[in-house]
Amino acid sequence: MVKQSIFGRISQLVRANVNNLIDQAEDPKLMLDQLVRDYTNSIAEAEDAIAQTIGNLRMMEQDHAEDVSDAAEWGRKALAASAKADQLRTSGQAADADKFDNLAKVAIGKQLQSEREAKTAEPTIASQNEVVEKLKTGLEGMRGKLGELTAKRNELLSRQKLASAQSQVHDAMKSVNVLDPTSEIGRFEEKVRREEAKVIGQQELDSSSLDAQFESLDDLGKQSEVEARLAALKAGS
CATH class of the missing domain: 1.20.5 (Single alpha-helices involved in coiled-coils or other helix-helix interfaces)
Structure with a gap:
């Protein structure tokens, strides 16, 4: 639920149309300042959550690798115990041979258990890898939007300053009109x-x-x- 919530919020923010938001705002500068703060905070939260998600995924991958390794190791032990049992049985030591066959069975059981655990984890790992990739893509999109917002805000401030300067010049020209008889x-x-x-x-x-x-x-x-x-x-x- 947490990962889905993060992904949904990232998607919503990335899809946000900056121009529409500006058109609807009563004070575009204040709105852009707030959006920049919201995006910055959301990016920081998303980075923490994605980092945690990636960390959990890497732990699952490590556990899976250990299960695969354990399965292979138990398989080798089962093979060695079975071979020892065959050797003892050939030499007429049936009782000892049975003991090693039993050990081989125990090893095979451990091997099967490790294989099942590894196989069970594989779909989850694959799904989590997809989620992580989507979260990374969404995060990059948010960073791009933040750059767009920052550039738009800076452009707006420059235009506002220019308009204010032009207005001041216009007012000054009106007040010093030599053709005005009054x-x-x-x-x-x-x-x-x-x-x-x-x-x-x-x-x-x-x-x-x-x-x-x-x-x-x-x-x-x-x-x-x-x-x-x-x-x-x-x-x-």
């Missing part, structure tokens, strides 16, 4: 224009006053000419 620069420009207009008005005013002065001089000149001609007329008469 801005400080617009008001200052309007003030300068008024001062320039005032200077132009003063220049026009000064120019008008100077023209009037010259016109008065012209009038004086005309009067002087009249007076001079009048004096000439009188002198000629």
